[in-house]
Amino acid sequence: MRGMDRTARPVIGFLTDFGLDGAAATCRGVILGICREAQIVDICHTVRKYAISDGSYLLAGSLPYLPVGVHVAVVDPGVGTQRRPIAIATRRGDVLVGPDNGLLIEAAEALGGIDSARILENRAFWLPETSSTFHARDVFAPVAAHLAAGGASVEELGPAIGPADLVRLHRPAVRAADGVLDTFVTYVDSFGNLRMAGSLDDLRVALPNALDGARLTLEFRGGESTEAVRDIARFARTFGEVDPGSSLLYVDSSGRLALADNQGNAAARLGVTAGIAVRITRT
Amino acid sequence: MRGMDRTARPVIGFLTDFGLDGAAATCRGVILGICREAQIVDICHTVRKYAISDGSYLLAGSLPYLPVGVHVAVVDPGVGTQRRPIAIATRRGDVLVGPDNGLLIEAAEALGGIDSARILENRAFWLPETSSTFHARDVFAPVAAHLAAGGASVEELGPAIGPADLVRLHRPAVRAADGVLDTFVTYVDSFGNLRMAGSLDDLRVALPNALDGARLTLEFRGGESTEAVRDIARFARTFGEVDPGSSLLYVDSSGRLALADNQGNAAARLGVTAGIAVRITRT
Amino acid sequence: MRGMDRTARPVIGFLTDFGLDGAAATCRGVILGICREAQIVDICHTVRKYAISDGSYLLAGSLPYLPVGVHVAVVDPGVGTQRRPIAIATRRGDVLVGPDNGLLIEAAEALGGIDSARILENRAFWLPETSSTFHARDVFAPVAAHLAAGGASVEELGPAIGPADLVRLHRPAVRAADGVLDTFVTYVDSFGNLRMAGSLDDLRVALPNALDGARLTLEFRGGESTEAVRDIARFARTFGEVDPGSSLLYVDSSGRLALADNQGNAAARLGVTAGIAVRITRT
Numbered sequence: 001m002r003g004m005d006r007t008a009r010p011v012i013g014f015l016t017d018f019g020l021d022g023a024a025a026t027c028r029g030v031i032l033g034i035c036r037e038a039q040i041v042d043i044c045h046t047v048r049k050y051a052i053s054d055g056s057y058l059l060a061g062s063l064p065y066l067p068v069g070v071h072v073a074v075v076d077p078g079v080g081t082q083r084r085p086i087a088i089a090t091r092r093g094d095v096l097v098g099p100d101n102g103l104l105i106e107a108a109e110a111l112g113g114i115d116s117a118r119i120l121e122n123r124a125f126w127l128p129e130t131s132s133t134f135h136a137r138d139v140f141a142p143v144a145a146h147l148a149a150g151g152a153s154v155e156e157l158g159p160a161i162g163p164a165d166l167v168r169l170h171r172p173a174v175r176a177a178d179g180v181l182d183t184f185v186t187y188v189d190s191f192g193n194l195r196m197a198g199s200l201d202d203l204r205v206a207l208p209n210a211l212d213g214a215r216l217t218l219e220f221r222g223g224e225s226t227e228a229v230r231d232i233a234r235f236a237r238t239f240g241e242v243d244p245g246s247s248l249l250y251v252d253s254s255g256r257l258a259l260a261d262n263q264g265n266a267a268a269r270l271g272v273t274a275g276i277a278v279r280i281t282r283t
Numbered sequence: 284m285r286g287m288d289r290t291a292r293p294v295i296g297f298l299t300d301f302g303l304d305g306a307a308a309t310c311r312g313v314i315l316g317i318c319r320e321a322q323i324v325d326i327c328h329t330v331r332k333y334a335i336s337d338g339s340y341l342l343a344g345s346l347p348y349l350p351v352g353v354h355v356a357v358v359d360p361g362v363g364t365q366r367r368p369i370a371i372a373t374r375r376g377d378v379l380v381g382p383d384n385g386l387l388i389e390a391a392e393a394l395g396g397i398d399s400a401r402i403l404e405n406r407a408f409w410l411p412e413t414s415s416t417f418h419a420r421d422v423f424a425p426v427a428a429h430l431a432a433g434g435a436s437v438e439e440l441g442p443a444i445g446p447a448d449l450v451r452l453h454r455p456a457v458r459a460a461d462g463v464l465d466t467f468v469t470y471v472d473s474f475g476n477l478r479m480a481g482s483l484d485d486l487r488v489a490l491p492n493a494l495d496g497a498r499l500t501l502e503f504r505g506g507e508s509t510e511a512v513r514d515i516a517r518f519a520r521t522f523g524e525v526d527p528g529s530s531l532l533y534v535d536s537s538g539r540l541a542l543a544d545n546q547g548n549a550a551a552r553l554g555v556t557a558g559i560a561v562r563i564t565r566t
Numbered sequence: 567m568r569g570m571d572r573t574a575r576p577v578i579g580f581l582t583d584f585g586l587d588g589a590a591a592t593c594r595g596v597i598l599g600i601c602r603e604a605q606i607v608d609i610c611h612t613v614r615k616y617a618i619s620d621g622s623y624l625l626a627g628s629l630p631y632l633p634v635g636v637h638v639a640v641v642d643p644g645v646g647t648q649r650r651p652i653a654i655a656t657r658r659g660d661v662l663v664g665p666d667n668g669l670l671i672e673a674a675e676a677l678g679g680i681d682s683a684r685i686l687e688n689r690a691f692w693l694p695e696t697s698s699t700f701h702a703r704d705v706f707a708p709v710a711a712h713l714a715a716g717g718a719s720v721e722e723l724g725p726a727i728g729p730a731d732l733v734r735l736h737r738p739a740v741r742a743a744d745g746v747l748d749t750f751v752t753y754v755d756s757f758g759n760l761r762m763a764g765s766l767d768d769l770r771v772a773l774p775n776a777l778d779g780a781r782l783t784l785e786f787r788g789g790e791s792t793e794a795v796r797d798i799a800r801f802a803r804t805f806g807e808v809d810p811g812s813s814l815l816y817v818d819s820s821g822r823l824a825l826a827d828n829q830g831n832a833a834a835r836l837g838v839t840a841g842i843a844v845r846i847t848r849t
Contacts, residue, residue, distance in 0.1 A: 008602045013591070019473025020303075020586075022341040025296070025326040029349030032322065036291045036350065039598065043591040049474060050546050058588040065703065066595030067602065077546050080521030132521045134536035137348065190585025191615060238646030238698045253700035263616050263643050302756025303586075305624040308579070308609040312632030315605065319574045319633065332757060333829050360829050363804030415804045417819035420631065 003068040003093020009039045010148035011069030015059050016136060017047040018074070023134070027072070027141040030127065034145035041066055043073075050077040052103050053169055054274055057187040057195070060106035061254050063094065070148040072140050073098040073107070080132040085120035085139050086161065087147070089154045097144045099135070100161075102169035114163045121158030125151075172277065174198045181206035181280040183257065185220070188274050192265030196257045196278055203235070203249075203257060207282060210235045215283035216249060218259060222276035229270050232283055233259060249280075286351040286376020292322045293431035294352030298342050299419060300330040301357070306417070310355070310424040313410065317428035324349055326356075333360040335386050336452055337557055340470040340478070343389035344537050346377065353431040355423050356381040356390070363415040368403035368422050369444065370430070372437045380427045382418070383444075385452035397446045404441035408434075455560065457481045464489035464563040466540065468503070471557050475548030479540045479561055486518070486532075486540060490565055493518045498566035499532060501542060505559035512553050515566055516542060532563075569634040569659020575605045576714035577635030581625050582702060583613040584640070589700070593638070593707040596693065600711035607632055609639075616643040618669050619735055620840055623753040623761070626672035627820050629660065636714040638706050639664040639673070646698040651686035651705050652727065653713070655720045663710045665701070666727075668735035680729045687724030691717075738843065740764045747772035747846040749823065751786070754840050758831030762823045762844055769801070769815075769823060773848055776801045781849035782815060784825060788842035795836050798849055799825060815846075 004010070012031060018024050024045045031038050043062050047055045055075035063071060076083075076099045084100040091112030096104040097120075108114045120126075120139060125146045130138035146152035174197050175182040183198040203210050210216055213234050220229040236248040244263040252258040259266050267273070287293070295314060301307045307328045314321050326345050330338045338358035346354060359366075359382045367383040374395030379387040380403075391397045403409075403422060408429045413421035429435035457480050458465040466481035486493050493499055496517050503512040519531040527546040535541040542549050550556070570576075578597060584590045590611045597604050609628050613621045621641035629637060642649075642665045650666040657678030662670040663686075674680045686692075686705060691712045696704035712718035740763050741748040749764035769776050776782055779800050786795040802814040810829040818824040825832050833839070 005602075011598060013595075015588075020329045021327045021473050022298075022345040023473075025324055026345040026348045028324050029296075029345060032294060032324065033348070033350050036288075036322075039602075041591055041594050041598065044587045046586045062588040062592040062595060065592045065599070067599050077527075078523060081523030131534075131536040133533065137536065190587050190589075240644060240647030244643075250699065251697075253697040253703065303612045304610045304756050305581075305628040306756075308607055309628040309631045311607050312579075312628060315577060315607065316631070316633050319571075319605075360810075361806060364806030414817075414819040416816065420819065 005068070006150065008067075009037045010035060011041060011067045012038050012144055012148050013041045013043050013063055013066050013069060013071035015043040015047065015055060015073040016045050016075065017049050017051065017055065018045050018136070020045060023136070027136050030137055030141040031145040031148075034142055034151070035149035038145065038148055047075050051075065051274070052077070052101055054187060055103050056106045056169060059103070060110040063107050064110050068093040070095045070097065070144045071107075072136070072144045073103050074136040074140055075103055076101065076135065079135050083167075084161070085135060086117055086166070087120060087143065087154055087157050088117045088166075089115040091115050095144075095147050095154055097140050097147070100167050102167050105166060105168050116154065117161045117163060117166060118154055118157040119159050119161050122156060125157065171197070174202055176202040176206035179207060179281060182277070183280070184277050185272060185274050186256070188267040188272070191260065192267040193252070193258050193260040194266055194272055195252055195254075196259070198257045199255060200251050200257070203280070207280065209282060210249070217281050217283045218249075219279045219281070220270065220272050220276050221279070229272060231259070231266075231270055239263075288351065289433065291350075292320045293318060294324060294350045295321050295427055295431050296324045296326050296346055296349050296352060296354035298326040298330065298338060298354075298356040299328050299358065300332050300334065300338065301328050301419070303328060306419070310419050313420055313424040314428040314431075317425055317434070318432035321428065321431055330358050334358065334557070335360070335384055337470055338386050339389045339452060342386070343393040346390050347393050351376040353378045353380065353427045354390075355419070355427045356386050357419040357423055358386055359384065359418065362418050366450075367444070368418060369400055369449070370403060370426065370437055370440050371400045371449075372398040374398050378427075378430050378437055380423050380430070383450050385450050388449060388451050399437065400444045400446060400449060401437055401440040402442050402444050405439060408440065454480065457485055459485040459489035462490060462564060465560070466563070467560050468555060468557050469539070471550040471555070474543065475550040476535070476541050476543040477549055477555055478535055479542070481540045482538060483534050483540070486563070490563065492565060493532070500564050500566045501532070502562045502564070503553065503555050503559050504562070512555060514542070514549075514553055522546075571634070572716065574633075575603045576601060577607060577633045578604050578710055578714050579607045579609050579629055579632050579635060579637035581609040581613065581621060581637075581639040582611050582641065583615050583617065583621065584611050584702070586611060589702070593702050596703055596707040597711040597714075600708055600717070601715035604711065604714055613641050617641065617840070618643070618667055620753055621669050622672045622735060625669070626676040629673050630676050634659040636661045636663065636710045637673070638702070638710045639669050640702040640706055641669055642667065642701065645701050649733075650727070651701060652683055652732070653686060653709065653720055653723050654683045654732075655681040657681050661710075661713050661720055663706050663713070666733050668733050671732060671734050682720065683727045683729060683732060684720055684723040685725050685727050688722060691723065737763065740768055742768040742772035745773060745847060748843070749846070750843050751838060751840050752822070754833040754838070757826065758833040759818070759824050759826040760832055760838055761818055762825070764823045765821060766817050766823070769846070773846065775848060776815070783847050783849045784815070785845045785847070786836065786838050786842055787845070795838060797825070797832075797836055805829075
């Protein structure tokens with residue numbers, strides 16, 4: 001496959017919501033049984049259960065930093081239903097393998113965009129026996145391993161499916177204008193930082209004073225409480241610019257806006273979770 | 284060793300209850316110091332502390348999917364006492380290394396059965412200095428690494444011990460007859476699904492109507508509460524057959540019965556833990 | 567580099583407080599992109615957030631058991647401030663890469679001592695674009711990978727810095743005399759065992775009867791409570807010498823004193839955390 005270095009050990013990124021007991025290891029075993037030289041890179045196995053959006057965020061954030069490879073991602077509340085198993089070839093040369101539930105799309109876009117996609121119907125690349133509850137082991141891992149080992153091509157996996165026919169996550173639009181930045185929390189990281197859609201440019205458009213240190217009000221809506229949750233913060237370029245415990249709005253390592261408490265946990269303090277809406281205005 | 288591919292990088296499966304801080308890494312370091320090409324497959328290091336039964340379940344469930352190798356498992360409340368350190372050669376060709384407390388037996392059976400076993404007494408394959416509290420580092424990891432590297436044979440590890448003399452876990456019998464299936468919870472997985480001993484055949488024998496969708500009562504006894512805990516569920520082949528939040532009895536990916544809440548956590552809802560008895564009857 | 571086996575796959579130990587979501591994997595990807603043959607050994611990524619002292623303890627405990635290599639450690643509350651990024655060459659032949667905040671010093675001492683140190687200023691070995699919040703990805707991981715791949719030498723990384731100019735953690739002194747052993751909790755491990763500074767020799771000097779089984783009082787001061795917390799224990803050589811649930815003072819696998827509840831969690835029972843002072847006397 002284009003971009004993949006066939007002289008080096010194949011890299012297989014691997015993300016699931018399986019938690020830390022044996023399920024991910026079972027899949028690693030299946031992969032190594034087919035592709036003994038695989039360099040498996042565990043991305044995350046503690047994705048919030050069934051949280052396709054969280055998995056998508058993590059996958060899209062990390063894969064651009066991995067070598068070109070075959071990557072398996074499984075957050076799959078619909079396992080055993082009619083949801084399709086798919087493989088997506090990306091323009092960078094990676095292949096993403098997993099369920100057709102939106103999990104893989106943002107990662108594919110981060111890897112140059114979708115080149116082509118296939119529905120996994122060719123059982124020659126599955127385990128001989130399959131269950132209705134563990135497609136990661138029975139379908140996704142072996143398909144990825146056959147691709148990585150060079151024993152299968154994407155075209156052989158099954159019928160083509162057009163990019164427009166793939167399931168996509170609903171993502172609210174970011175609106176930046178006239179003193180208001182409307183965005184949403186894309187992910188709560190392990191430090192409790194609230195990662196948001198929207199870039200520094202969006203902030204600059206909506207709130208030109210923000211970059212000069214104006215006080216900002218963040219209003220979170222859509223969580224368990226019917227009341228909006230409010231927080232006050234200033235924009236800062238580094239954590240060190242504010243005192244420990246103080247909150248700051250900053251540009252995170254993926255170039256998006258985020259809210260953090262320096263050496264604290266903003267998500268726990270505010271009770272905010274992924275997916276909820278944020279409105280940023282001048283205080 | 285029979286079945287082990289000596290031309291490929293040796294696979295070493297690794298399971299402990301050490302948690303996620305540095306103890307497992309210390310053992311990985313010891314292994315790589317002796318067998319630099321080892322492909323270590325971490326199975327689980329968050330086994331419930333001292334829960335030999337949980338470790339046994341996870342090991343037996345995942346090892347059949349790993350390539351033939353040398354595998355180290357350590358859930359070892361008796362470290363530093365008279366419990367014996369052992370290695371078990373399996374009929375598939377794997378060698379299992381760990382304490383003689385029942386942890387390794389179900390895995391050996393899942394790998395074709397016990398071929399032979401040895402007590403680890405030959406200190407030539409241990410670290411030069413040993414502690415009384417960290418045999419994983421000092422004994423089990425180096426022994427496994429020497430085996431994997433081809434620098435030791437099972438016969439050299441110490442005196443033989445007969446399979447009948449190995450410590451085994453007590454497992455309640457499964458009884459299926461006359462409208463009653465008596466089984467027990469073997470493991471609570473990270474989704475909160477209750478894995479049970481007993482197969483689809485057992486269910487079919489005890490409750491023929493179950494497969495046609497009859498309502499079933501599950502009665503759990505033996506937990507912290509003196510009262511039995513009851514739940515109602517129907518048998519289903521996939522999670523998708525029931526609504527999110529509803530419970531289902533299904534055949535899990537290892538071919539055993541399990542109770543799950545679709546996209547929920549049955550163990551948390553019912554307060555049920557591994558080891559307790561389950562009686563399934565028609566409602 | 568001296569001591570590093572250039573014919574084998576390079577070993578890269580890796581420790582952070584990033585938690586289990588995608589940040590550590592992003593760094594692993596960066597490493598593999600530069601040094602495809604790296605054997606990355608994850609030491610711990612669940613170091614207590616911002617707890618430089620915990621990270622230092624874990625690193626110093628595990629690295630001596632890893633093969634000589636290049637190791638990356640990142641617990642870095644000062645990321646984006648003036649704290650310096652450094653590399654320390656050790657007498658054993660390893661190179662430690664991370665922030666100059668004390669995290670690396672005890673590990674360097676455990677690896678034979680500091681041979682030389684450099685401030686990471688040569689951007690040729692960084693990622694082309696850097697952020698102000700993720701130096702692990704942008705600076706530390708790529709520098710370590712270039713070193714491991716042989717594409718950089720320590721001398722090329724930036725200007726030398728003398729060992730005396732490196733930031734060091736404050737560690738209270740251990741005092742052993744006249745029936746009193748004054749020490750402190752260095753780390754609470756995943757079993758809830760309280761690891762302490764101070765050796766068996768210190769105990770012998772302060773409390774000669776302790777080794778004969780005298781009852782000891784441990785008094786913990788400096789936690790959240792203003793009251794001292796007290797516990798009674800006897801010295802034992804193995805966990806098996808005391809009943810399950812009983813506490814024991816023992817010599818841990820690194821040769822230091824520790825307090826444990828056999829098959830229990832002493833830290834949870836006593837409410838004690840790392841860093842607090844312990845006074846041991848005869849009851």
